[in-house]
Amino acid sequence: MLIQQKNNKTSGIILLLVITTLSAGCKRKGIVSHNGPKDLISFKPIQGITYTEVARRMKNGLSFNEYGYQLEPQWKMSFISDDSTRIYSPIKKQLINFPLSRGYDSIFNTARTWLKVKKMNKDSMLIEILKFQGDSIETTGAKVYMILLADNYIKNALHSDSVILRRPSSRDTAFVRGLVEKANSDYTKAFAARQPLQLISLSPLATAVQRKVSPTMQNNFDTSDNYLDPTFDIIINKTYKNFYYSFSIYVDNRGEMHYRRALIDFSLSHDFEKPYNRIAEGIMKSYLKLYFKTIPGSTLGMPHSSIISLHVRGLASAPNPTKDTIASYQE
Numbered sequence: 001m002l003i004q005q006k007n008n009k010t011s012g013i014i015l016l017l018v019i020t021t022l023s024a025g026c027k028r029k030g031i032v033s034h035n036g037p038k039d040l041i042s043f044k045p046i047q048g049i050t051y052t053e054v055a056r057r058m059k060n061g062l063s064f065n066e067y068g069y070q071l072e073p074q075w076k077m078s079f080i081s082d083d084s085t086r087i088y089s090p091i092k093k094q095l096i097n098f099p100l101s102r103g104y105d106s107i108f109n110t111a112r113t114w115l116k117v118k119k120m121n122k123d124s125m126l127i128e129i130l131k132f133q134g135d136s137i138e139t140t141g142a143k144v145y146m147i148l149l150a151d152n153y154i155k156n157a158l159h160s161d162s163v164i165l166r167r168p169s170s171r172d173t174a175f176v177r178g179l180v181e182k183a184n185s186d187y188t189k190a191f192a193a194r195q196p197l198q199l200i201s202l203s204p205l206a207t208a209v210q211r212k213v214s215p216t217m218q219n220n221f222d223t224s225d226n227y228l229d230p231t232f233d234i235i236i237n238k239t240y241k242n243f244y245y246s247f248s249i250y251v252d253n254r255g256e257m258h259y260r261r262a263l264i265d266f267s268l269s270h271d272f273e274k275p276y277n278r279i280a281e282g283i284m285k286s287y288l289k290l291y292f293k294t295i296p297g298s299t300l301g302m303p304h305s306s307i308i309s310l311h312v313r314g315l316a317s318a319p320n321p322t323k324d325t326i327a328s329y330q331e
Contacts, residue, residue, distance in 0.1 A: 040102045041117055043079035050078040051125055051148035054165035059143040064172050066179065068192030068299060068306075069228060071144060073166050074221065085110045090215055118145070123153040173300055180253075180304040187252040187305035193297020196230045197251050197306055205237045206291035230297075231309040236287050239314030246312075247280040252305040255294040259284050263309060283312055 053073035057063055063071045076088035076095070082102065086095045087110070100110045106117040107130065114130040125148040154160055168176075182189045199208045211231045215221035246263040259281040266273040288310075297306040 040082075040104065041106045041108070043082055043100075046120065046122055047079050047081065049122060050076065050151045052076045052151055052154065052162045053146050053148045054154070054162055055147040055169075057145050057147070059145075061169075062172055062175055063168060064176055064179075064299075066191065067228070068179070068194065069224060070168075070194055073146070075146065075148065077148070087111050090221055115146075122150060123157070124149050168300060176300050177302065180299065180302045183304040183306075184253045187250045187258055190250050190252075190305040190307050191299075192228045193304065193306040194227055194299040195297060196227045197255075197297035197308060198295040199232055199308070200293045200295065201291060202293055203291045206234065206287070208232045208234045208292065227297075229309060230306075232311070234288075234310055234312045236291065236312065236314045239287070239316055241314070242316050243279075243283070243314040244312070245276070245280045245283055246310070247277075247284070248307055248309045249284055250305055250307055251294050251296055253296050253303040255296045257284055257289060257294065260307060263311075280312075283314070284310075287314070288312070 053075040056071040056073045089096045098111045102108045116128045119126040127146045129144045213223045213225045248260040250258040296303045
């Protein structure tokens with residue numbers, strides 16, 4: 001923990017210097033500017049410079065919110081021209097060219113994302129992520145900011161690297177610690193674990209496979225659902241009868257399971273709600289606690305209670321489960 005705090009402090013000091021540089025950027029020689037909000041911004045002065053995103057922050061300066069969602073710095077980009085960018089793809093492990101369209105007031109679009117330049121020079125950039133719904137853009141922004149630094153600046157001026165700069169700040173650590181203390185004193189105050197809990201089978205009769213979201217262009221390489229809503233498909237063989245139940249549970253910081261609620265809609269018939277929850281909780285207390293070991297989720301190295309969704313199928317007579325058979329039972 002002391003090492004982590006030291007690393008947080010080091011990266012925090014560097015980022016403070018970066019933000020100070022950005023704030024004073026308009027007074028520096030070489031600042032990229034344009035002739036007012038009605039003019040299209042030009043990227044020609046910084047063409048060919050590769051920038052790496054080192055921090056993504058909300059308006060309050062934090063990268064975590066109360067639900068455990070973490071804003072992650074992911075972008076690595078350069079401007080080839082005023083109508084083209086080159087952005088790193090984590091899927092193809094290489095830089096890929098994307099078209100760039102410019103709007104007024106420093107707004108531009110690339111890689112399916114609307115952005116607004118707040119400050120920009122040859123060493124650093126401060127960019128705001130804009131909300132986009134239907135065919136309209138919310139120009140006031142989502143109040144989420146990307147801090148990008150030129151690779152040469154990181155190496156030669158800061159004498160650092162992106163791995164160090166991307167570490168959570170000391171403020172993030174203090175904020176998360178507060179959430180952890182609340183969640184561990186009352187497991188119903190659970191929040192998403194950045195390192196999701198592990199569900200480990202203790203028997204060949206039971207298998208659990210977590211559903212995974214893959215990074216794609218369609219989701220802007222966002223795989224946060226993998227930790228915001230960990231979802232498992234479970235098959236248990238040789239049960240008392242065939243069944244299928246969907247429900248969520250709390251798993252506390254000691255790895256203990258606590259029933260939460262059913263994951264189906266009872267609006268058409270509330271008569272089935274109580275018996276459904278009663279049986280589902282019984283499945284959790286019997287089969288799941290007998291056949292599985294849970295390692296609690298954690299955030300920044302701190303274990304805490306979190307929530308997982310389960311789709312449990314019981315088979316009275318079936319061969320040993322495999323990942324393929326589980327996939328075939330997904331709904």
